[in-house]
Amino acid sequence: MEATTQAPAAVELRNLVKTFKTAGGEHPVRAVDGVDLTITPGEVVAFLGPNGAGKTTTLDMVLGLTTPSSGTVTAFGADPRRAVAAGRVSAVLQTGGLLRDITVRETVQMIASTFPQHSDVEQVIARAGLTSLAGRRVSKCSGGEQQRLRFALALLPDPDLLVLDEPTAGMDVSARRDFWDTMHADADAGRTVVFATHYLEEADSFAERIVMIAGGRIVADGSTAQIRSQASGRAVSADLPPHDAASVLATLRDMSQVVEATTQGHRVTVITSDSDAVARTLLYQLGGSNLEIISGSLESAFMTITAPARGAGTEQEGSR
Amino acid sequence: MNAIYTGLELRRVFRDYVSMFFIAVLPAFFYLIFGAAQEFSNERAGNGNVGMYVMISMAAYGAVTATSGIGGMAAVERMQGWGRQLGLTPLRDSSYVQMKAVVAVAVSAIPIVSIYLLGVLTDAEGSVTAWLLSAMIVLVGAVVFALYGLVFGLAFRSEAAVGAASGSLVVLGFMGNIFFPLSGTLLTLAKFTPLYGYVSLARYPLTEGYIVNTNNGAVTHEELWVPLLNVSVWAVIFAVLAVWLVRRGRARQ
Numbered sequence: 001m002e003a004t005t006q007a008p009a010a011v012e013l014r015n016l017v018k019t020f021k022t023a024g025g026e027h028p029v030r031a032v033d034g035v036d037l038t039i040t041p042g043e044v045v046a047f048l049g050p051n052g053a054g055k056t057t058t059l060d061m062v063l064g065l066t067t068p069s070s071g072t073v074t075a076f077g078a079d080p081r082r083a084v085a086a087g088r089v090s091a092v093l094q095t096g097g098l099l100r101d102i103t104v105r106e107t108v109q110m111i112a113s114t115f116p117q118h119s120d121v122e123q124v125i126a127r128a129g130l131t132s133l134a135g136r137r138v139s140k141c142s143g144g145e146q147q148r149l150r151f152a153l154a155l156l157p158d159p160d161l162l163v164l165d166e167p168t169a170g171m172d173v174s175a176r177r178d179f180w181d182t183m184h185a186d187a188d189a190g191r192t193v194v195f196a197t198h199y200l201e202e203a204d205s206f207a208e209r210i211v212m213i214a215g216g217r218i219v220a221d222g223s224t225a226q227i228r229s230q231a232s233g234r235a236v237s238a239d240l241p242p243h244d245a246a247s248v249l250a251t252l253r254d255m256s257q258v259v260e261a262t263t264q265g266h267r268v269t270v271i272t273s274d275s276d277a278v279a280r281t282l283l284y285q286l287g288g289s290n291l292e293i294i295s296g297s298l299e300s301a302f303m304t305i306t307a308p309a310r311g312a313g314t315e316q317e318g319s320r
Numbered sequence: 321m322n323a324i325y326t327g328l329e330l331r332r333v334f335r336d337y338v339s340m341f342f343i344a345v346l347p348a349f350f351y352l353i354f355g356a357a358q359e360f361s362n363e364r365a366g367n368g369n370v371g372m373y374v375m376i377s378m379a380a381y382g383a384v385t386a387t388s389g390i391g392g393m394a395a396v397e398r399m400q401g402w403g404r405q406l407g408l409t410p411l412r413d414s415s416y417v418q419m420k421a422v423v424a425v426a427v428s429a430i431p432i433v434s435i436y437l438l439g440v441l442t443d444a445e446g447s448v449t450a451w452l453l454s455a456m457i458v459l460v461g462a463v464v465f466a467l468y469g470l471v472f473g474l475a476f477r478s479e480a481a482v483g484a485a486s487g488s489l490v491v492l493g494f495m496g497n498i499f500f501p502l503s504g505t506l507l508t509l510a511k512f513t514p515l516y517g518y519v520s521l522a523r524y525p526l527t528e529g530y531i532v533n534t535n536n537g538a539v540t541h542e543e544l545w546v547p548l549l550n551v552s553v554w555a556v557i558f559a560v561l562a563v564w565l566v567r568r569g570r571a572r573q
Contacts, residue, residue: 065407085410093408097401101336106328113324114409153405 008077010161010192011039011062016071018057031057033216034071039194041076041160046207047196048302054216055196056094059165062194063091075161087115087157092150094165094196100139104130104149107138111153118156128152129182144175151182162186164195168202180206200302212305220305227305234275234295238288239266248286255281322411322419329423339389342486344431347382351375351435354499356442366527368446373526375439376454377498380519382431383462385486388469390424392482395473421463428462446526453525461518464551465489467558468514474565489515501534517550 016035019028032054039045047055060066061073064080075083083089098107108125112118125134128148133141141149147167154162164183168176180202183193197203203210203224210227212220220227240248245263252261257274268288272278275293282288334340355361355374363370397403406416432455446454472485493499496515497507510516520542529542 063408065404084408087410091408093401093404097397097403097405099332099397099402102328102332106331110325110328111405111409113322113328114406114411116410150405154408 007041008074009038010041010043010076011037011194012072012074012077013037013058013062014072016058016061016073017069018054018061018066019069030216032061032068035213035216035218037211037218037221039192041192042190043209044193044207045195045209045211046203047194047211047213048198048200048203049196049213050198053213055213056165058213059091059163059194059196063089063163083161087117088159089161089163090154090157090159091163091165092147092154092167094167094169098138098146098149101137103135103137104141104145105134107149108152108156112156115157119158124152124155127155127182127186129178142175144171144179147171147175147179148182151179155186159191161192161194164193166196166198168197168199176202212302214305228295234273234293235269235271236275236278236282236291236293237267237269238282238291240268241287242266251286252278252281321422322415325411326419326422329419330426333390333423333427339486340430343382343386343389343427344434347378347385347431348435348438350381350499351378351438352442354378355444356438362443362445365532366530367450368526369444371442371444372439372446372450373523375435375444376458376522376526377519379432379435379455380458380462380515380522381489381493381498382435383428383458384465384468384489384515384518386428386431387424387462387466388472388489389482389486390420390427390469391466392469392473392485393479394420395470396477396479396482399474399477421466424463424466425459428459432458450525454522457522457525461521461551464518464555464558465514467555467562471558471561471565474562501532503533503535507531511546511550514550514554517547517552517554520547521551 013035016032017030018032019030021028035054035058047058049055057066061068062075062080064084073080075089078086078088080089099110102110105121105125108121112121112124122131125131128151130145130148130152133145138146138149147170151167154164167183168179171179183206186193195202195207208223210220210222210224211218212227240263245266245268248268249261249263252258252268252270255272255278257272257277258270259273260271262269268282270278270282279291279293283291351374355371355378358370358374361369361371361374365373398406436451436455469482469485472481475481476484492513492515495510495513496519497510498515498519502510524544524547529544531540531542532538533540
């Protein structure tokens with residue numbers, strides 16, 4: 001209903017493909033292999049996937065740092081380069097280099113000077129928690145401090161979309177927590193945030209929506225709760241009456257919703273896509289007691305969902 | 321033209337004392353040792369004296385050290401990720417090149433101004449035209465060697481390689497007839513090396529092409545097209561190499 005009057009999507013990817021020539025030459029690698037995705041303004045989205053899944057390449061195309069081999073990419077309805085030049089899109093890059101021989105403040109001043117309009121330099125330094133380090137050379141800053149500096153640079157144009165490519169890679173636990181605290185405050189202000197990570201807990205605690213990428217394709221897309229449930233993994237466990245363990249297992253394994261059933265002593269554990277059905281069967285037909293249902297971890301969901309794509313990837317490589 | 325960015329870039333270079341030593345202090349020292357302090361310094365040479373001949377040579381050496389360093393560092397900083405950072409700003413590649421060129425010219429002006437000032441103080445002599453024109457040629461011609469540094473930076477992608485590029489100018493300086501007057505076969509070979517054309521052009525307003533053989537005093541004349549051709553050919557070689565290396569870098573991306 002609102003579609004006709006809605007503002008353009010923050011990010012719109014249509015059948016996006018990026019191929020790279022390999023060192024050998026003949027077979028180009030499809031780093032991004034047909035991605036369709038729409039991100040609406042205000043969303044906080046995590047790109048989750050193993051290394052080499054195509055996350056960085058996809059984000060590079062969103063930022064106009066790389067051009068697609070085929071397909072289209074727009075940011076706020078415009079070409080990414082133009083959206084970046086207009087200050088609507090900014091990013092904290094995984095491999096964004098800094099000049100080591102200048103100070104934190106000079107770095108911010110330098111990047112600020114390239115924008116016709118930008119936030120106040122000292123204010124941005126304060127928001128990234130760098131005020132006490134402003135006079136320090138970049139080479140003397142820790143990895144976490146340098147990452148906060150990149151964050152400050154990203155805040156300069158006051159962007160509507162902020163892209164973070166593995167923003168906490170190489171940080172220790174407390175630096176990571178500090179970084180996400182700063183980010184939380186920022187995202188609450190209504191900015192669209194897209195971040196790539198392979199830390200599941202980051203995706204879980206910070207994103208509203210998770211896009212899982214493996215082998216250059218989107219393999220899952222939904223809320224954190226949806227992704228979790230996609231794992232064939234809620235575990236239902238119960239104590240069994242002492243006799244007949246073998247026939248109970250046989251009954252459970254015959255159920256179509258059951259992925260796996262195992263026993264340990266008197267206790268049976270069933271991995272299932274339909275925990276309600278299994279729970280009913282256990283309680284009413286099989287005499288189970290002390291029933292417990294554990295919802296699948298994001299980690300197991302991640303493994304289950306990305307496994308086929310990862311398998312296909314290795315197979316393709318093997319056949320070449 | 322972004323004054324803040326350019327200003328910060330200049331501050332960066334001036335703060336790098338090691339580079340400043342090789343750009344300004346060392347060539348000035350060379351001038352005093354090999355030029356001003358020598359007895360032959362006051363002997364006539366073309367439209368001036370030998371002191372001025374050495375002065376122009378050393379200013380040229382300092383200027384190319386400056387530009388090759390700046391060209392090389394530009395390549396390295398871009399490849400080490402600063403290029404991606406700048407890719408997230410409205411700054412265009414052409415503006416970046418323009419700012420770097422301004423910085424290169426400004427920095428190469430340092431050895432020129434300081435050594436020419438030393439020249440004034442230590443009795444380097446020449447016609448007004450020779451003073452002004454040689455300084456202009458040294459300044460403008462040094463830009464070719466920004467490409468030389470750029471090629472090294474693009475090819476080897478490290479700060480050490482850029483240092484090596486600037487250092488290699490000492491060798492090219494000897495081979496190019498900058499530090500020590502060559503004669504015979506060595507002089508013939510020198511005409512094919514990259515610094516020969518540049519420094520010969522810079523001295524042309526003084527020497528008008530006359531070369532004195534320091535061994536037997538024989539005077540030979542060299543037409544203007546020789547150094548011009550040398551500079552043009554090397555400029556094309558450096559430019560083609562730089563473009564090829566940039567393309568190779570893109571394809572690899």
